[in-house]
Amino acid sequence: MPLHEPDYELDGFGPADDGHEQHRHDLGISSLKVLGEYRTDTDSYFVLLDEGATWGIPGSPQLRAVHVSRDLSARTFEVDSKELPLYAMAQSYLIARGCPFDALNPPEGVHDPADDFTRALEARVRGDGDHFALLASYTADMRDPVETVVMLRSLDPQAVPEFRILLERFDWDSNTHTLREGGFETYPAVVEWWEAWSDEEAPALPPPAPTVRRSPAPTAPATPVPPVSRRPQGR
Known part of the structure; x- marks a missing residue:
């Protein structure tokens, strides 16, 4: 339409x-x-x-x-x-x-989820928006299918996993999209996955384990990565 x-x-x-x-x-x-x-x-x-x-x-x-x-x-x-x-x-x-x-x-027909998993995850994202900080995102609209990758960090410094990746794939033929999630305990681990994705060699996302709490540990830079950065940078 x-x-x-x-x-x-x-x-x-x-x-x-x-x-x-x-x-x-x-x-x-x-x-x-x-x-x-x-x-x-x-x-x-x-x-x-x-x-x-x-x-x-x-x-x-x-x-x-x-x-x-x-x-x-x-x-x-x-x-x-x-x-x-x-x-x-x-x-x-x-x-x-x-x-x-x-x-x-x-x-x-405008922005249809392709499956029930996507619907459930999007509902959780709608409700959890104040629980995470956006560290980086990249929309690769020249890929087929189009992909958008998002890096999030829990605002609870004791949460495990502390970092999340959201990966959306949009299929032009069906005009539908899927959304998947991965969990990473450390900043270097999530950056390694991000860089592999940037090179179109990303492994499967590790399933996010149920959130638990841990002792605080400095694992990410104090300043968030700019949202349009293709490759997150270290400290």
Whole structure:
């Protein structure tokens, strides 16, 4: 089905400050198309596809989560958004800002999970968004199938495994995707897998063991890897 540009419903509203006006301006590009949306009288939530991202920085996230809130009395608006690599992560961002859990499911045929495992894992990602930090992501849209890889670190420094990889594969023929997960106890281990994936030689993801707690140990750099980095760097 054809995708349409978002309507933020801001006619008659002014920005709460200059930053929100700039944010609205930045979201006014024609390459942003709606994959999912939910509206109330005061709030609008969008998961947008940036159709122009494939011609930008290689590997950049192609999705953007957008929350627009309107003050009906003051006739002002606020806008916040974030680029994210996976649809379920965009949903999680918006759920944390008041969107109902199941309100942003895309129309059938737009972003369909290929199997029950994918559905269950995406549901968990939607609910666990505040449990992990995004260290890196890369969308390889020149591969067949298209792959998006995401590196996460638990915000609980005592969790085992501390690091997770999410790997999405999108099949153009069926217009469906799968999502799989792997667990890694150390930063060097997850970087080794990432680099092998970058070289298209990645082994199977190690199954994530049930999360347990351990004594804190410094295993990752203090500064997260930039989200568009193809190869995570060490300290």
